[in-house]
């Protein structure tokens with residue numbers, strides 16, 4: 001064997017048990033108690049959890065937005081991931097209107113290739129789809145890129161091109177692929193933005209009011225209705241509030257296949273942050289932070305299987321970039337979040353008894369793997385699966401400090417936040433890529449993943 005992790009507590013979406021895990025050729029070879037095998041490297045992980053590496057299916061590792069290039073790149077983003085216990089990302093390849101998705105994926109892969117330290121998938125965006133774009137979807141799926149992103153906002157001209165977007169959702173359904181939808185209603189956002197402007201309130205403090213919960217709720221309802229029209233399953237990204245959850249519950253009560261993601265910032269932060277005197281721009285995301293009562297709503301929705309996944313929407317910006325624009329409709333959204341995703345979800349979720357250990361693994365690894373066609377290669381610890389394993393110390397106390405993080409941002413979103421539980425070793429395909437905070441991974445070792453179709457997974461796997 002190459003590596004044996006001895007005396008660990010293995011956690012999967014279904015089980016928690018004590019075992020040794022033996023790894024050879026990049027995959028898990030044997031799991032059992034007191035294995036007689038010998039390995040080149042044996043590690044006693046008594047008292048530690050062995051969890052499948054996190055699978056973050058919503059990242060922007062190295063992306064241009066609003067004419068700015070993100071501060072993080074594929075190397076710094078995936079190093080953050082590895083240090084934080086995430087071993088797979090699925091990143092959005094943002095096409096230009098009219099651009100071939102295959103060409104865009106090739107460009108994205110060319111950027112990632114020499115830099116990524118963990119495996120990655122790519123979902124292309126459907127940006128103002130034409131007949132030609134829709135015709136290309138079959139090729140994209142057969143190349144192993146089995147999910148597509150749609151933005152409902154003005155960024156993608158959703159309202160002007162809605163018929164084509166519904167055609168594209170229907171085509172995804174026909175192909176057995178999964179459409180990922182960003183639910184915010186542009187009419188509602190524009191109305192509120194204009195009203196704030198007229199009242200002289202278009203500064204950062206009023207940002208959450210420019211995109212209120214109803215703008216997300218309306219869009220969620222519409223996305224669900226259009227998916228029903230198209231007869232296709234959908235996956236709704238970064239939901240933040242009760243309005244959207246109500247729409248999901250109603251759709252499921254009618255038997256519709258609807259899956260949903262939330263994002264760490266909505267679990268850990270609330271809109272009071274925009275009252276802060278120093279750099280409130282740090283907290284800007286699409287959608288905005290909500291009232292504090294929504295945090296408990298989201299934790300419960302994760303626990304009760306209303307939400308299936310947590311994903312970061314990671315994108316690293318310098319503070320100067322974040323502060324470049326000041327009007328509510330021009331603010332640059334997003335922040336680096338890959339390194340703290342797993343420890344904060346464990347600390348705030350499992351330690352505070354909001355999630356069981358199994359549910360923690362389900363929402364951060366197993367469910368996203370299943371939804372994006374990576375299971376069981378990724379998303380679990382099982383014989384034959386990739387040995388993407390995190391040795392997690394459940395008692396390690398860490399105060400989050402920018403100085404200790406690996407982002408190229410010059411600031412840290414959760415500065416000073418105290419967590420209990422942190423990864424002490426990360427393995428990717430059996431290779432120890434981080435050990436006690438030391439990054440051992442060679443840039444470019446990460447591989448582009450070809451993914452299965454959701455339709456092939458859906459009939460044999462529950463995603464709850």
Ligand SMILES: [Zn+2]
Nearest residue numbers: 058059060313
């Ligand atoms: Zn995003």
